[in-house]
Amino acid sequence: MSGFRYQPCGTIDHGIARRQFMGEFLTGGAVMAGTSLFSHPVGAGELVSRGRSMVVVYLNGGISQFESWDPKRDVETGGPFREISTTVPGVQISELLPRTAQQMHHMALIRSISTDLDDHGLANNLVRSGRTTRSATEYPELGAVVARGLERADFPLPGHITTMVGGAGGRANNAAYLGPSYASVGVGAEQGGIVNAQLPDGMTVAVDSRRHDWRRFVNSRHRSRVQSAEMDAYAQSYEQALRLMEKRDLFDISRESVAVQEAYGKSEFGRQLLLARRLVEQEVPFIEVQHAGWDFHHNNFEFHLHYVADFDGPFACFLGDLAERGLLERTLVIVMTEFGRTPGINAGYGRDHYPKAWSMAAAGCGIQHGAVIGATDAKGVEVTERKVDHRHLFHTWLRAVGIDSGGQFEIGGRKFPIADPAFGPIEELLS
């Protein structure tokens, strides 16, 4: 989302940019650190549920639970927005989400999340990795775990994709010990597909093919003498880039009918969700769509008025489209954010960071539709029922797409628990 370049707290976007840079750098570099990721076959014991996808809609900055999934009426913490009914009897959400309310029968809410980090970067890592750590790379993020857990040997696309509006980014550094093959790849949803995916003028397919044959030959000859995971990583990047070029039409949302494009809308978010749906159709294991900028320390209500509206229409369209095409039966959609906002309204009519009691929403496969997990008190200050945290959620998301979250990855002879072994999923949320 090129338009969201402010840093209210000065962390998240800088962090992502740094990670992207480091990710590209570490495409080879990670293996130098000592984990021989590419010199050993990937453990296959955790492969299950082929064809399933997970889509994370990440609301960077921290959406307010009051102005979304857990509205409070007539209390000083509640704000000026009212609750509305949904397609699930008895379940109400903010009036700012009228279209999403019509998709609630595909969804579930978790209203009792309680974590303890209120820094964007750290909290972001918390919810993405499902671990309590202050290191950004110690554990692989959800996308990498899912890409690994649902991978297929013959799959032509990256298993972990972050959509972008324009351009194509490098790999991020979010796969930790799983290695850069499972790190996210940024791809654009701009009309015409991935930029720079066409052969240059004057370059024929035959000539290009000969170039790559020569590269492979030289690589192979060198590798016969030198075992190098770093070299494998580089070679893999080239091959993946070639596969992306062959599949570039997949990323061209202009190939959708005008009616579909209009239904998703012309916003950056809508265009990325449309790309996400196309990737779900291709059974890409993990797709992340970012909607950034929710860090409203000031003017929270005016900004939510616009931001939630920008989210609501395209998101509801996305769920409806997935359901209509039968894709929601094999796709888990999570609306994720790093923490909630304070019940107290500050003097700028903003809300600050609040990890103590907040919410997320999910939809699609593997979960109980219409479920509402947990509750907060009347003012939204404390969790009063079924307190859960990022570790429970991480297990739950994996289980919902059929990955045994109690299992282990075996990498380089070492075993790594897929999720925090001291915790488990929210069983009552799973279908």
Added chain:
Amino acid sequence: MSEVTVDPKAAKLRRDYPYTARLLCCRADPTGHYVVAGATDSTVQRWDVLTGERVPLVGHENWVRSVAFSPDGRLLYSGGYDGRMLCWDMLSGAVSPLRTVTAHRGWLRCLAVSTDGAWVASCGNDRLVKIWSAADGSLVREFSGHVDLPYSLQFVPGAGELVSGDIRGNVLHWRVADGEVLRSFDAGGMFSHVGDIAPFGGAIGLSFSPDRGRVTVSGLHKVSNAPAGNRRGVAMSFDWVTGEKLPLQECRQKELDATMWRAVYHPGGLMIGVLEKEIGFWHPGAEDVFHLLTTPDHIFDCDLHPSGTDLFTAHFDGHLRCWQLQG
């Protein structure tokens, strides 16, 4: 309002009118008897200026964002985020509304009463400006020229005309009789946005100088980080006759993350604007304040007592405060 001389540098708190909920707006009764404020507990609070007696006016179902009196002070109009305009009979002292009008789809943001008291104007999140009959609350006219949220309204003194300002800083000058846009003023320099999604700023307040020589738009500019609230309060004025943009008026002597929610003109010509916890005073046309009066808490609206001797301020901490401007 009588001509009085004030001495802002000697100004001091005359009286504190405490309440418990955050106050969003305030107006002084033209007779000088009452002062009222709209609150985030959906009430209008009415105080007797002399005794301090407080009476709640209950009828709204959401935050009360705007209040306005008829010129004779007999009627009070209040508008809220429930989209409704309520009319209160100040003479009877009734605490229930005389009339309730569902005025807008979504929030009602501002009310204004014409100088002859015949019309009440409202604007809201449906992007409409509406003119209502003060006599019976019926809809007189509906204007749909704003492309984004209208925030502020002011009738042109002594004319059947209205100005309305929106979140993008577009100020439209309407002829009420036929809804024609006579001209527009560009205060786009007071507009900012978050990403491509959320507009920020715009024409938040509107006022006319006592001689009607200038129309003043108050709000914010110099936004460096909107979600964090990094911005500066500012007033942008236009020559009412020529439409020429006049030098900006802001606070340069102290850096304040502030929105100038309202600027009012003292009959003597001073401009008074509220900036965060400060009350700023500008000599006529001056670009910088000549005095700042610090108050205990953030201010979201202000209004002059009809005598011109006092200024009321509505605060985030729920207090309405009265500032004696004469020392």
